Amino acid sequence: ELKVEQxxxxxxxxxxxxxxxxxxxxxxxxRLYWYRQDPGKxxxxxxxxLSNGAVKQEGRLMASLDTKARLSTLHITAAVHDLSxxxxxxxxxxxxxxxxxxxFGKGTHLIIQP
Amino acid sequence: DVKVxxxxxxLVKRTGEKVFLECVQDMxxxNMFWYRQDPGLxxxxxxxxxxxxxxxxxxxxxGYSVSRExxxxxxLILESASTNQTSMYLCASSLYLGDLxxxxxxGSGTQLSVL
Numbered sequence: 001e002l003k004v005e006q007x008x009x010x011x012x013x014x015x016x017x018x019x020x021x022x023x024x025x026x027x028x029x030x031r032l033y034w035y036r037q038d039p040g041k042x043x044x045x046x047x048x049x050l051s052n053g054a055v056k057q058e059g060r061l062m063a064s065l066d067t068k069a070r071l072s073t074l075h076i077t078a079a080v081h082d083l084s085x086x087x088x089x090x091x092x093x094x095x096x097x098x099x100x101x102x103x104f105g106k107g108t109h110l111i112i113q114p
Numbered sequence: 115d116v117k118v119x120x121x122x123x124x125l126v127k128r129t130g131e132k133v134f135l136e137c138v139q140d141m142x143x144x145n146m147f148w149y150r151q152d153p154g155l156x157x158x159x160x161x162x163x164x165x166x167x168x169x170x171x172x173x174x175x176x177g178y179s180v181s182r183e184x185x186x187x188x189x190l191i192l193e194s195a196s197t198n199q200t201s202m203y204l205c206a207s208s209l210y211l212g213d214l215x216x217x218x219x220x221g222s223g224t225q226l227s228v229l
Contacts (some may be wrong), residue, residue, distance in 0.1 A: 045158075101172055104149075106156035
């Protein structure tokens with residue numbers, strides 16, 4: 001059974017600071033996704049990471065994937081209030097491309113305070 | 115832009131009622147999914163479908179069924195609603211997960227309360 005664990009589940013930080021959210025998963029997979037969810041809204045795709053060593057950046061967010069360690073990180077640089085949201089990582093178990101859905105972590109609720 | 119539309123934003127139903135949650139996508143996607151989201155538990159896959167009239171169980175299918183008669187529409191059915199099915203239900207679609215850059219597009223969710 002695939003398990004996806006995020007750490008921390010809750011994070012309160014100040015604007016301007018840097019921090020990292022971690023996502024560990026229990027079974028071999030070559031594809032990992034990061035989503036953002038604003039309160040009362042649905043999920044929005046942030047990054048798709050497809051191979052070991054993959055790194056993607058957009059604005060103040062950078063995601064990386066280490067398939068050997070079964071670990072992905074989402075790094076926040078110089079946080080701003082607009083990044084307050086819940087962040088989910090999700091893993092695709094079937095790397096062959098079958099439509100068997102994604103397994104999600106429990107989410108990291110991030111609050112960025114002025 | 116891909117649009118995934120869920121018919122109701124909020125629903126209140128009584129225990130034992132049969133409940134239909136509807137989801138429509140407008141981008142000719144092959145795959146459609148139903149998740150439920152609960153505080154502290156993240157998203158859990160209920161059912162998915164990779165083609166018309168095809169369905170597969172996800173991680174928590176008990177108490178639910180689905181219907182996909184047309185490619186654009188995927189319905190989630192609670193045969194006899196129970197209070198533990200109170201949750202946020204999210205529908206998602208994707209073109210084909212075999213495309214390495216493909217991702218899920220989510221609807222805005224249906225908050226279901228079963229009294």
